[in-house]
Amino acid sequence: MSLSRIRLLMWKEFLQLKRDRLLLPLLLIMPLLYLVMFGYVVGVDINNIPTAIVDQDRTPASRALGEAFTTSGFFDVTEYPPDEQSIQPLMDGNRIQAALLIPPGFERSLERGDRVVVTMIVDGTDSKTASVASSYTQQIVLDANQTMLQEMGLSSNAIGIDSHIRVLYNPSLRNVNAMIPALGAFIFMMIIMAIMSQAVVRERERGTLEQMFVTPITRTEYLLGKITPYLILASIQVTFVLVLGMVWFDVPFYGNVLVIGTGLLLFAFSAIGLALAISMVSKTRQQAQQTLMFILLPTMVLSGFIFPIESMPDPVVPLTYLIPLRYIIIVLRDNWMKGAGFDILWPEMLALAGFSVVFFVLALARFHKRLTD
């Protein structure tokens, strides 16, 4: 193995990268775009649900209940239609996603000590918002009842069950705290795969691959020279994204840099191996790109990155074990948020190492065949 040959090849790759007017800027902008999108969009907590309140009672009590919804922050009350019939057009036209219906005689019933029913109508087309809206409603109504009991002197504090519910590791339950660590792995994968999957196909398309192989360079040297520049680029970007995300979104860090680094390195090898394998089986860059897309979407969906694995139906769950991103996300989140170390995360690390070996063997085997035929 000759270091100078590897260095020369690396230099060539850097030159090629620099000469492409748009590629490098794109590669630099991409992580930032992802950071903004994932931090603000995927990491967002649902609130400000556009809501209408139909108050058919128009008394201090009904206004107080409406007020409780308005000030909760969960609902953004934008419409006050006069009756129930006017809700349908609003919901059909996507102007509101929830509507609260306070019946006439609301205050009178409460004063008499009767139970009174308020109706919450939610737009089921968005099943996620619908679930959240209904649990917020229950919470607000529960609070209102508690306040009324207390006003009557029946304090609920004296008897019953005193339950302390504590959320550990992420007490504010912010989505973005779990999103940023995983995002590091995702961006790492995107950059490596987007470039590496094209790298060898391009040489083959242009016929420079043959030229490469009449030189004394060996296969290992060739691959090392191809991989190293992009691995360096990707590592710098991931570090940048993780640090920026941490500072910008105020994400606490309880982890260990060594564990995270080891995990990411193992993951990088599996991503590079997969990308090379794609590159080997594709005849044109267009095919490589399509194959990449074909792999990326299941990876996004099944890795637990955006959609929690624990919510997936049982028959789907075994598929998630085939996705390398799944393991690195576990490593990053558990270490970052809970401080889990090698003693706990070794099975995931082992899985990543296993993927790397399999993908590289696949890629090298194809590589060999390609050269001989």
Place this chain on the structure above:
Amino acid sequence: MRASLRRILAIGSKEFIHIRRDPRILILVLVVPLVELLLFAYAISFNVTDVPTVVLDGDKTQTSREFITNFEASDFFKVTSHIDSLSDIDDAFVASEAGVAVVVKPGFSRALDRGEQGQVAVFIDGSSPNTAQFAQAYSTALTNKLGAEVTVEYMQRSGVDPTQAGGIDSYLRTWYNPERRSADFLVPGLIVVIIMIVTVQQTAVTLVREREQGTFEQLTVSPMRRGELMLGKITPWVAIGVIDMIAIAALGVWLFDVPMRGDVFTFLLAIFLFVLCCLAIGLIVSARASSLESANIAALLIAFLPAFMLSNFVFPLYSLPAVLQWISYLFPARYMVAIARSVMLKGAGMEVLWPQVLALGVYAAVSLTIATLMYARRA
């Protein structure tokens, strides 16, 4: 005019030949969307059940066991083991063996008997915020309910009738999708996301490829006008895109029982306009891109991110910062998601959806013009 039409058709059939020569692309373009639909619609769900739960019963009485039984009986919690000390909770959480820990403190039953408060604690692993949110809501509801039962029982024993106090009951109605099926929610949006990713990608490389292969010069010396070239370039993809989209929609209706309540004509018109918008975006990328790689990455960013994130597909737009909401108007996906969902689930037609359809029409016209102009400047 007829000559112009002939030239457009000539380019169109040239593109068809390109596609036919590379059958793998065609297979990918036609099969991948269907596979993706299956994958997304089956895998994505927002319901959480059977969260692994550990229990620490520090009281070990009949009452405390009854309390814990309520957690065991719930679909949400799945009691996996009983532990002996608080430090076991940390271990179970760090190793991700449990997401919830229920602790009953010593003296629980004695306190209840005396009419005081029994102490319990619920710990939740916040590192999976989605599950944790549900866990928080469920355990609050469960302990509140049990607490209320205890209170009522105690009041009755001491001769107070708690039903004297009035209160509010909330009654929930879910419209359009009463069972809140995820498939109904996801499939209309998925159609849009998948098609956007497939189509933008295809036209994004088309002009770059001509440039890289040197056939670009030949095109510029032909009597072909820019607009004609653009229309010819996208003709085959319009056909493929529209067929793709209808196939996915049909599969969604047939396999996942997603209703098709609204006006099919509005839907088809919107699909046609939306595919045009996507292809035009691809052409704009193609006119600016310097190489196949950068065209691919730019297309990936422009197609994937807004379609997935800023379209109301899964992530509600109303919760986003205002700037991102404005940006979402710059991409066709949000209009099409609104149309698909309203037509399929709400039974809406042109009378409700004309603003979105109009937006798509204007968008298609403007973006095709921009693509042509940008291409002219480069040439």
